[in-house]
Amino acid sequence: MPSYALNINFERKEVIADSDTPLLWVLRDVLELTGTKYGCGQGLCGACTVLHNGNPIRSCSLTVESATKGEITTIEGISENSDHPIQMAWMEMDVPQCGYCQSGQIMSTYSLLSKNTNPSDEDINTALSGNICRCGTYGRVKKAVKLASNKMNK
Amino acid sequence: MKNTLGRRNFIKLTASASGALVIGVHFQSCVTGKTPAKNFEFLPLVTIDTEGEVTLIAKNPEIGQGVKTSLPMILAEELGADWKKVKVIQGDFNEKYDEQWAGGSYAVILNWDLMRTAGAQVRFALITVASQKLKLPAAELISKNGSVVHQASGKSIPFGDLVKEAAQIPLPDEIEFKPSDSYTIVGQPIPQVDLDKMVSGKMEYGIDIKRPGMVYATVRKNPVFDGGISEFDSTVAKAMEGVIEVLELDNKKYGGRLIGPNSPNFVNGVAVIANSTWAAFKGAEKLKVVWNNTESRKENTDEIFDRFHAQLSNTSIEREDGNFALAKREAASTLEKVYEVPFLAHATMEPMNCTVDFGDEVCEVWAPTQNPEALQEGLIKLFDLKPEQIKIHLPRAGGAFGRRYYVDYAMDAAILSKEMGKPVKLTWTREEDTKHDWYRPGSVQKLTATLDKDGMVTGWQHILANASRKTSLGREGRPAGTEIDEYEFPAGFVPNLQFEYGHVLSDVPLGQWRAVAPGANAFPIQSFLDEMAFKNNMDPIDYFLKFIGPARMVPVVGEYEFDNARFIQVIEKVRKNSDWDTSLPEGQGRGFAARKMSGSFIAEVVTVDVLENNKVNILKVDVVVDCGIVVNPSGAKAQVEGAILEGFCAALYGEITFKDGATEQSNFHNYRWMRMNETPEIHIEFIKNDLPPRGLGEPPLPPAIPALTNAIFAATGKRIRKLPIVSNFDT
Numbered sequence: 001m002p003s004y005a006l007n008i009n010f011e012r013k014e015v016i017a018d019s020d021t022p023l024l025w026v027l028r029d030v031l032e033l034t035g036t037k038y039g040c041g042q043g044l045c046g047a048c049t050v051l052h053n054g055n056p057i058r059s060c061s062l063t064v065e066s067a068t069k070g071e072i073t074t075i076e077g078i079s080e081n082s083d084h085p086i087q088m089a090w091m092e093m094d095v096p097q098c099g100y101c102q103s104g105q106i107m108s109t110y111s112l113l114s115k116n117t118n119p120s121d122e123d124i125n126t127a128l129s130g131n132i133c134r135c136g137t138y139g140r141v142k143k144a145v146k147l148a149s150n151k152m153n154k
Numbered sequence: 155m156k157n158t159l160g161r162r163n164f165i166k167l168t169a170s171a172s173g174a175l176v177i178g179v180h181f182q183s184c185v186t187g188k189t190p191a192k193n194f195e196f197l198p199l200v201t202i203d204t205e206g207e208v209t210l211i212a213k214n215p216e217i218g219q220g221v222k223t224s225l226p227m228i229l230a231e232e233l234g235a236d237w238k239k240v241k242v243i244q245g246d247f248n249e250k251y252d253e254q255w256a257g258g259s260y261a262v263i264l265n266w267d268l269m270r271t272a273g274a275q276v277r278f279a280l281i282t283v284a285s286q287k288l289k290l291p292a293a294e295l296i297s298k299n300g301s302v303v304h305q306a307s308g309k310s311i312p313f314g315d316l317v318k319e320a321a322q323i324p325l326p327d328e329i330e331f332k333p334s335d336s337y338t339i340v341g342q343p344i345p346q347v348d349l350d351k352m353v354s355g356k357m358e359y360g361i362d363i364k365r366p367g368m369v370y371a372t373v374r375k376n377p378v379f380d381g382g383i384s385e386f387d388s389t390v391a392k393a394m395e396g397v398i399e400v401l402e403l404d405n406k407k408y409g410g411r412l413i414g415p416n417s418p419n420f421v422n423g424v425a426v427i428a429n430s431t432w433a434a435f436k437g438a439e440k441l442k443v444v445w446n447n448t449e450s451r452k453e454n455t456d457e458i459f460d461r462f463h464a465q466l467s468n469t470s471i472e473r474e475d476g477n478f479a480l481a482k483r484e485a486a487s488t489l490e491k492v493y494e495v496p497f498l499a500h501a502t503m504e505p506m507n508c509t510v511d512f513g514d515e516v517c518e519v520w521a522p523t524q525n526p527e528a529l530q531e532g533l534i535k536l537f538d539l540k541p542e543q544i545k546i547h548l549p550r551a552g553g554a555f556g557r558r559y560y561v562d563y564a565m566d567a568a569i570l571s572k573e574m575g576k577p578v579k580l581t582w583t584r585e586e587d588t589k590h591d592w593y594r595p596g597s598v599q600k601l602t603a604t605l606d607k608d609g610m611v612t613g614w615q616h617i618l619a620n621a622s623r624k625t626s627l628g629r630e631g632r633p634a635g636t637e638i639d640e641y642e643f644p645a646g647f648v649p650n651l652q653f654e655y656g657h658v659l660s661d662v663p664l665g666q667w668r669a670v671a672p673g674a675n676a677f678p679i680q681s682f683l684d685e686m687a688f689k690n691n692m693d694p695i696d697y698f699l700k701f702i703g704p705a706r707m708v709p710v711v712g713e714y715e716f717d718n719a720r721f722i723q724v725i726e727k728v729r730k731n732s733d734w735d736t737s738l739p740e741g742q743g744r745g746f747a748a749r750k751m752s753g754s755f756i757a758e759v760v761t762v763d764v765l766e767n768n769k770v771n772i773l774k775v776d777v778v779v780d781c782g783i784v785v786n787p788s789g790a791k792a793q794v795e796g797a798i799l800e801g802f803c804a805a806l807y808g809e810i811t812f813k814d815g816a817t818e819q820s821n822f823h824n825y826r827w828m829r830m831n832e833t834p835e836i837h838i839e840f841i842k843n844d845l846p847p848r849g850l851g852e853p854p855l856p857p858a859i860p861a862l863t864n865a866i867f868a869a870t871g872k873r874i875r876k877l878p879i880v881s882n883f884d885t
């Protein structure tokens with residue numbers, strides 16, 4: 001199997017994998033970054049969202065080969081101690097229920113707020129409607145996005 | 155309030171080697187209220203160490219319903235702990251914990267007295283030690299924020315300095331619980347345990363488990379229910395890079411189709427074992443299997459529903475009050491309507507998975523499950539194990555909703571680990587998860603009401619026909635239970651009432667789905683009452699209030715009475731909160747529904763805007779809840795929000811269909827869930843009282859569905875009698 005050099009959370013990682021292996025499974029099974037979740041494997045649910053050069057992508061639908069070009073950021077890479085303003089906002093709003101979709105929700109938010117410091121309801125809907133939450137935390141996610149943007153603008 | 159005393163015989167205090175106080179509980183006796191038998195065993199539930207750190211074991215599985223936070227809060231409250239110094243860890247399965255399953259919104263109901271008893275008895279011991287040390291009367295001392303305090307003098311001793319002696323204190327036979335108006339933890343919106351892990355990807359779910367030497371597996375199951383395998387060719391799969399083995403999962407080798415009630419066997423299929431999940435997934439794509447479907451009924455949805463319709467006239471009577479036939483003969487008018495509800499899948503966000511290390515001595519299991527009891531039972535029956543050879547860990551589950559009440563996926567994993575002689579993590583694909591669910595049964599429901607000259611109900615007949623979830627896989631004979639319970643609403647409210655059930659055999663695997671029977675039956679019942687109101691030109695809430703009559707205790711069945719005063723209160727409040735009596739712009743409408751479930755009373759008003767293209771836009775929901783004491787308002791609101799949205803998803807889109815005996819849906823593109831842009835504002839009010847807390851995970855779901863369809867009627871004049879809503883509009 002070929003070996004690939006990935007740039008993940010500002011660290012260079014060498015991995016050996018089949019070229020068509022989705023980044024998701026390299027993260028989870030090889031690099032043990034299990035914060036990125038498997039939900040559908042078809043780009044339909046957003047549970048596997050990570051950032052590729054700052055843009056939210058579905059890691060189940062990006063091959064390891066394509067992931068070599070550019071920087072990958074996963075949920076594990078946004079802070080050392082769960083203290084990024086987005087994470088703080090999430091905790092303040094007590095957002096998660098089962099929590100399984102939340103890494104994906106947070107990564108979509110991370111990308112949104114890096115481009116738009118003051119998103120409207122519309123903007124938030126557009127950025128996050130690709131992330132399914134089976135438990136129905138959408139209302140709190142939306143409030144947490146706004147709270148996070150306030151925190152980051154301070 | 156009843157049950158204000160916590161009894162000693164459930165609790166035992168001991169000191170650990172390090173001087174910590176260990177609080178053991180005897181669970182069965184506490185739940186049943188009986189004195190424990192001799193030689194019973196106390197299981198540690200809480201430890202308080204010499205630093206005053208309180209460590210609590212959460213015994214029920216955490217599936218997103220918040221028990222890992224709410225149950226410890228109850229204990230910490232009675233104890234007078236400092237919540238910041240409370241640590242909660244997930245307990246493994248232990249049959250002595252008793253009632254360790256999660257479901258039916260029961261966790262708080264079942265554990266309310268137990269948690270309070272443990273807290274109150276320990277508080278007594280700590281106060282007794284403090285009273286000796288301070289030379290002050292115990293009656294003047296209270297426990298607060300992790301210390302015993304003498305309020306008059308301001309003297310206090312932290313718990314950590316009291317624990318060593320506390321283990322020696324004889325406990326009182328009975329102790330009074332704190333009055334609810336003195337609560338400082340219960341009733342506070344406390345952020346849940348494990349939040350930091352969930353927002354940083356550090357929470358370990360079942361699917362994240364990794365064991366030394368572990369291999370990865372996935373399955374390809376026969377898509378046709380109750381089918382088997384004729385032959386399979388694994389040459390291509392086995393030749394693939396990373397694939398280690400291909401194994402057949404044949405349930406005939408393990409005692410046939412069924413293990414026991416609520417402990418289902420697994421579906422026949424083929425498993426691929428590999429050195430990574432992806433290699434297993436890819437290998438499974440390459441399997442060539444010839445399925446044997448000779449025993450299958452090869453059902454189609456239309457044909458199943460035809461049989462349900464036909465069965466409406468071939469029923470058994472499940473409840474009979476007064477004389478419905480006579481009421482019908484004497485009625486001024488009658489109303490008769492037929493409603494259809496579809497089959498539904500659970501689609502938990504985390505697909506089914508399980509890790510098993512089947513060693514020579516011990517079978518160790520990491521299972522995201524709601525039902526460790528059934529898992530243990532399944533392993534015992536499949537492999538002839540003794541309970542002490544089974545160790546079950548309960549990682550957090552990424553949603554459950556009733557799906558993880560069944561343990562088929564865990565049986566798969568156990569067989570594979572045993573055959574491989576290695577730890578195996580089995581992950582089902584989303585497609586397998588959707589196609590091999592234990593579906594919420596669809597049903598056809600016919601309601602007939604007899605009305606007097608004022609349009610009020612004198613007789614009520616509810617006939618429900620379907621395949622019951624209480625049978626298993628089309629087994630012959632009468633089901634263990636029906637889908638219409640004898641306490642179904644409006645039993646007790648109408649003098650001439652008849653419930654009938656028509657049972658149809660089907661191969662479709664059926665199971666519990668959040669809010670079970672009420673989730674399916676509230677839609678016909680509450681739509682029907684709405685139809686009656688319109689037939690009589692009456693406001694739906696006015697009509698409903700007249701229908702349920704004055705505040706009183708309504709006898710329903712046996713000891714069970716329905717407190718109509720609490721019901722009326724939530725209805726009147728929701729009417730006010732939703733501005734029910736004001737007018738709305740053209741195209742908008744409000745719908746109402748109310749229901750009692752798991753001891754809680756719920757009333758909901760949904761406001762919709764139906765756009766020209768028939769797109770239903772849910773604008774807002776007003777909900778009033780009386781669930782007794784609200785243990786954790788933040789978690790409680792989350793449950794209400796989640797249950798209502800789940801009701802809306804089901805109402806708008808939810809439908810599983812079958813073709814030639816197999817499920818047609820496979821993933822989120824054809825089994826749709828609501829998205830953020832479709833989510834309405836939800837305004838929740840909890841009634842304040844000091845009645846014992848009741849269930850909340852399910853009760854808000856059933857009324858959400860008819861409140862929505864009634865709102866669509868108010869907005870458009872279109873009556874929805876068949877779910878999902880989308881099937882009524884050609885969009």
Ligand code: FES
Nearest residue numbers: 039040041046060
């Ligand atoms: S797992 Fe990638 S979008 Fe669902």
Ligand code: FES
Nearest residue numbers: 099101133134135
């Ligand atoms: S919190 Fe459970 S899926 Fe979103």
